[in-house]
């Protein structure tokens with residue numbers, strides 16, 4: 001219950017994305033009824049035909065900005081939202097579609113679409129925070145539904161949500177995992193990646209893919225050098241960092257000689 | 262207590278473990294799991310890592326096949342005993358609101374008493390450090406105390422050292438002197454290992470007697486001393502902890518910290534694996550309907566931004582400041598605070614650092630930079 005006794009109004013918006021993050025809310029089967037009782041889902045086209053007007057207490061924003069229309073819409077959403085929370089790698093870092101930022105988008109459009117004239121797009125895919133101020137980020141590709149539920153319960157209780165920004169390794173070690181990087185020589189992005197997923201990949205003997213994006217003070221450069229020591233070719237290292245969160249500056253800068261102005 | 266030593270074979274060791282289990286202990290030992298050694302519940306010698314040894318180097322750990330019948334041809338588990346005694350994640354409180362009432366819920370009943378087989382001398386030393394930190398002051402840690410108090414410790418002296426071990430210079434190994442109920446030494450030349458077992462407490466002696474252990478041959482004790490002395494002499498890494506407190510204060514502004522910070526990932530693997538790092542954080546969790554609340558305690562690390570977050574920001578916002586803090590506390594300020602260094606020389610932080618940062622090497626470089634600064638000053 002929010003401070004004035006009414007249920008907080010939540011809205012879910014979508015830009016360029018696969019919908020996987022907003023589905024995490026519908027996927028939270030055990031908590032869904034409790035959520036629906038405790039908050040007012042005012043706007044969530046994926047789940048309900050009801051489309052109530054703002055202002056909203058929390059706007060959950062999925063997806064990256066890839067068109068002129070997006071760039072205008074996000075400004076309107078910001079004006080209607082007390083708290084704006086970006087959810088998922090697309091919204092927080094530009095997503096996998098930000099790979100086009102390193103290429104000629106117009107040429108790709110010509111290659112992919114039969115009638116390129118119908119396509120109106122920006123040259124880049126950029127995170128929401130490059131357009132409007134963002135209050136909180138939920139990372140991941142997709143986000144972890146427990147973090148989403150945590151955000152909602154913390155808001156309802158009036159406390160700060162427990163969303164750590166430190167490395168995945170701390171979570172991995174608390175689970176008692178063997179470090180696959182040290183014990184197996186497997187390149188793992190965990191030491192440069194933000195915790196929050198529960199260390200799913202290392203727990204399954206896979207290197208972390210970095211889907212939660214750069215952690216606080218991410219020293220991706222040192223980790224990239226270590227990947228080379230472990231025997232990765234330069235382009236393999238580049239591919240490892242340049243995926244879902246490749247456009248996030250701490251990952252991007254490893255391969256960009258010219259510093260951002 | 263009268264010092265008594267015994268001779269055990271593998272059957273005898275199995276009998277010790279069985280006895281402990283009958284007495285209600287959960288017995289832990291080093292066990293191979295996911296390509297590394299971990300402290301896991303065991304039921305007998307069959308669970309111990311026979312046929313395996315370790316290759317340990319900065320940023321690198323491998324299990325290697327070992328052509329021997331020995332059960333203890335390895336060194337340290339990936340984690341210290343704190344993983345069992347100072348839990349990484351523990352619920353410390355739960356409450357529920359019902360019809361206007363606020364009710365504190367029971368915590369789960371205390372776990373069974375723990376016994377550990379194959380505790381290395383460095384890890385015994387780490388327990389002494391943790392005891393001082395968590396139990397040695399007015400405000401003791403009850404969760405640790407509950408698990409630690411009933412713990413039964415069967416140590417193993419090291420007659421070989423790993424390249425990353427530096428316990429000899431820290432005075433914590435390779436031979437255990439105290440803090441155990443029983444200390445074993447392994448002789449595994451033939452196809453059946455044998456053990457020289459020293460009782461370190463009345464409970465240890467009772468257990469050995471109850472298992473009908475025979476007295477040890479007179480020359481075994483000397484053989485163990487010699488084996489441990491060889492292990493100590495073979496250590497190539499060392500650290501001069503006595504020099505640390507003074508040096509650390511003088512080197513606050515050393516450029517060497519920038520050098521380490523270029524490599525350090527602030528990932529916190531070193532603090533997670535260090536058997537004496539004890540810091541924790543607390544998290545409150547609430548249910549969506551607002552009826553249930555829980556408080557959890559979880560391992561924290563001085564390498565995180567939130568660790569020193571106070572009003573307005575983090576005190577140690579750079580990686581450099583965090584590495585400097587970690588090394589300075591571990592080696593230097595810990596001595597003023599608790600009377601010993603916080604490092605036992607186990608080498609885990611060297612092995613499990615993803616980029617192989619080596620505390621002994623960093624400390625050596627700091628000493629060199631101090632020496633260089635001193636000679637520069639005298640030339641002035």
Ligand code: SF4
Nearest residue numbers: 169172179180188190
């Ligand atoms: S497996 Fe990856 S995430 Fe886990 S501790 Fe090792 S480097 Fe960190």
Ligand code: SF4
Nearest residue numbers: 535604605607608610
């Ligand atoms: S600082 Fe490193 S070597 Fe020293 S006790 Fe901790 S993990 Fe072991």
Ligand code: SF4
Nearest residue numbers: 383419426428434435
């Ligand atoms: S540091 Fe010393 S006591 Fe610890 S495993 Fe190595 S030799 Fe044994």
Ligand code: SF4
Nearest residue numbers: 525526528529531614
């Ligand atoms: S010293 Fe190594 S293990 Fe420790 S935080 Fe730095 S990179 Fe991680």
